[in-house]
Amino acid sequence: xxxxxxxxxxxxxxxxLLFRFNTSDDSEYRFWLTRRITLFFLAATDHLVEKxxxxxxxxxxxxxxxxxxxxxxxxxxxxxxxxxxxxKFPLGADPVLLSDVRCTLLMVNQQAVMSLDLVxxxxxxxxxxxxxxTLQAMRxxxxxxxxxAHWDQVLPNIASPVTGEAEPISPVTKIxxxxxx
Numbered sequence: 001x002x003x004x005x006x007x008x009x010x011x012x013x014x015x016x017l018l019f020r021f022n023t024s025d026d027s028e029y030r031f032w033l034t035r036r037i038t039l040f041f042l043a044a045t046d047h048l049v050e051k052x053x054x055x056x057x058x059x060x061x062x063x064x065x066x067x068x069x070x071x072x073x074x075x076x077x078x079x080x081x082x083x084x085x086x087x088k089f090p091l092g093a094d095p096v097l098l099s100d101v102r103c104t105l106l107m108v109n110q111q112a113v114m115s116l117d118l119v120x121x122x123x124x125x126x127x128x129x130x131x132x133x134t135l136q137a138m139r140x141x142x143x144x145x146x147x148x149a150h151w152d153q154v155l156p157n158i159a160s161p162v163t164g165e166a167e168p169i170s171p172v173t174k175i176x177x178x179x180x181x
Contacts, residue, residue, distance in 0.1 A: 003134060006141050007083040008150040017145050018095055027088040029126070030095040031118065035151050038142055041101050044133060045114060048105040052112055069136060075142040097121035 006018045017033040033041075050066045057065065090096065100119035105112055106129070114135045117126045146152050 003128070005081075005083055006138050007021060008114070008141050008145050010145050012149075015149070017149065019142070019145075020095070022086045026086045027090055028051050028086040028119070030089070030093070032097040034098070035103055038120045038146060041103065041116075042139060042142060042146070044101075044103045045139060048103055048114070049112070049132065049135075052076065052105050069132075077137050083148055091120075091126075092172070127136075129153070 002024045003021050008017055011018050019033050020030040022028045053065050067140045098118055099121045102117040104115045106115050112132050114130045118126045
């Protein structure tokens with residue numbers, strides 16, 4: 001079984017990505033991806049590929065190669081082909097929420113392969129082994145969906161009630177609530 005196509009969409013009322021892929025045996029797998037899972041996946045896979053390249057290149061060269069490969073993948077991905085209908089849904093027709101994803105870069109026959117363990121919220125997991133070009137195509141789709149969902153935007157600056165100056169909002173803000181009743 002090999003992956004034929006990836007497909008995804010941002011579902012605003014869920015604030016999640018509907019991610020699906022079909023396979024050569026006419027099966028389709030559907031997943032809900034949260035912001036946390038998606039952003040972790042993108043960061044982790046990019047980091048692992050870059051670290052693999054650092055084994056044979058300098059850090060700067062590895063970073064440049066990774067950026068070049070990512071840009072090349074963005075140019076090659078075809079968003080015009082229709083997603084093909086399938087007949088089998090091994091996990092059911094409803095999307096399954098992912099509670100975690102684990103990424104490991106393996107060498108198989110002297111080729112880098114990303115092993116992904118998709119941990120299902122309902123229990124169990126699915127393992128995918130993706131060649132780097134397939135991984136890069138998946139990443140391009142997810143990057144596009146992250147932009148569509150506005151998950152790539154930094155937190156806004158808010159005027160301080162004390163100084164009136166704009167201050168960035170920190171994801172971890174210390175609050176001293178004083179007395180709370």
